[in-house]
Amino acid sequence: MTPPRPLRLGLVGQGVRHSLSPILHTRALELSVLTGSYTIFDCADDTAARAVFAQLRSGELDGLNVTTPFKALALQSADAWQRTAHHKAGVFTQPANTLFMLENNLVAASTDGAGLGAALLSAQVDLVGKRVLLLGAGGAGQAVAAEVLSLGAAQLRIANRSPTPAVALAERLNTIWPKHAVPQTWGDPQGLLGIDVVLQATRLGHGQPPLPAVLSQVAADLDWLPWTAWAKHQPLLADLVYAGDMTPVQALALQRGLRVDNRLTVPPIDFAQIHPALPDPSGIVKYFGQAMLAHQAARSFALWTGRPVDAVRMLAAILPSHEA
Numbered sequence: 001m002t003p004p005r006p007l008r009l010g011l012v013g014q015g016v017r018h019s020l021s022p023i024l025h026t027r028a029l030e031l032s033v034l035t036g037s038y039t040i041f042d043c044a045d046d047t048a049a050r051a052v053f054a055q056l057r058s059g060e061l062d063g064l065n066v067t068t069p070f071k072a073l074a075l076q077s078a079d080a081w082q083r084t085a086h087h088k089a090g091v092f093t094q095p096a097n098t099l100f101m102l103e104n105n106l107v108a109a110s111t112d113g114a115g116l117g118a119a120l121l122s123a124q125v126d127l128v129g130k131r132v133l134l135l136g137a138g139g140a141g142q143a144v145a146a147e148v149l150s151l152g153a154a155q156l157r158i159a160n161r162s163p164t165p166a167v168a169l170a171e172r173l174n175t176i177w178p179k180h181a182v183p184q185t186w187g188d189p190q191g192l193l194g195i196d197v198v199l200q201a202t203r204l205g206h207g208q209p210p211l212p213a214v215l216s217q218v219a220a221d222l223d224w225l226p227w228t229a230w231a232k233h234q235p236l237l238a239d240l241v242y243a244g245d246m247t248p249v250q251a252l253a254l255q256r257g258l259r260v261d262n263r264l265t266v267p268p269i270d271f272a273q274i275h276p277a278l279p280d281p282s283g284i285v286k287y288f289g290q291a292m293l294a295h296q297a298a299r300s301f302a303l304w305t306g307r308p309v310d311a312v313r314m315l316a317a318i319l320p321s322h323e324a
């Protein structure tokens with residue numbers, strides 16, 4: 001019997017040469033005992049990205065991840081949308097991070113929402129009845145917003161630096177979850193004192209270490225948030241950005257009085273059994289961005305190969321190593 005030919009997977013994006021996705025998917029191939037490669041396609045423009053999508057259509061490639069700025073293009077280029085989250089009231093299409101072929105159709109999916117849901121679950125965070133603030137209504141913000149509401153959050157307040165995307169996203173969400181989504185003016189802390197969970201989905205701090213110059217820039221962008229009140233009641237902060245041991249936004253939150261919840265961060269992340277007596281975690285979730293990345297990657301890999309893969313073992317491949 002001829003062995004299956006090596007899988008050809010890859011990532012389409014811009015400025016993505018240092019992406020962690022090749023490490024994650026190489027690990028997924030090893031864990032699944034499959035051979036293959038994962039190539040970075042750093043594309044200058046839409047034409048270059050479309051040319052890579054065409055390789056998927058022609059069978060030269062077997063599966064693609066897509067990231068900024070081509071996620072919306074991936075959705076437009078596809079013949080079908082794979083519904084990856086279950087929203088009883090309707091289908092919420094999002095800029096796509098995954099493309100694959102199914103019965104001659106180019107199918108677009110987003111695994112970011114499910115990745116967020118799994119990362120929250122592994123951090124023992126239950127969103128039922130919670131008030132959530134989402135910072136950022138770009139590709140990632142749109143993908144996770146629907147997941148937050150499908151996980152039972154009571155209210156989602158959406159703040160985006162430029163107001164139009166936040167208003168548009170809230171309007172779309174409210175057609176499926178009436179009155180649950182509220183646009184929040186960037187720079188206005190009104191209504192945010194009692195927030196339970198903060199999801200940071202802007203590019204603030206992206207790929208940067210928490211050095212003083214970076215921190216003062218991030219502080220200038222986020223000092224309108226009610227840090228003093230939050231230092232008292234410790235909402236949970238989950239930063240989608242990943243940058244080493246601590247992201248600039250996490251470091252700012254630490255400076256402003258949020259604590260790191262060590263139950264979540266004893267290295268590597270302690271995927272503890274959920275204990276009914278355990279109170280909700282609060283404060284900063286370290287490595288949240290990496291955990292979400294690993295979970296969304298595992299879901300993309302399963303769409304391409306039909307094989308489930310252990311996201312936690314994939315995650316271990318990208319976490320900083322710690323002395324025992």
Ligand SMILES: NC(=O)c1ccc[n+]([C@@H]2O[C@H](COP(=O)([O-])OP(=O)(O)OC[C@H]3O[C@@H](n4cnc5c(N)ncnc54)[C@H](OP(=O)(O)O)[C@@H]3O)[C@@H](O)[C@H]2O)c1
Nearest residue numbers: 136137138139140141161162201202203206240289292293
């Ligand atoms: N962990 C994961 O698995 C995962 C998955 C997806 C994305 N991410 C991360 O999430 C972040 C956002 O990704 P994306 O795909 O949503 O990017 P995107 O579509 O390019 O959107 C960028 C977002 O960041 C905001 N922004 C940029 N600079 C800002 C500033 N100085 N102050 C305030 N807001 C600013 C933008 O606001 P405007 O609309 O006003 O420009 C927009 O909301 C990236 O760092 C990405 O790596 C992580």
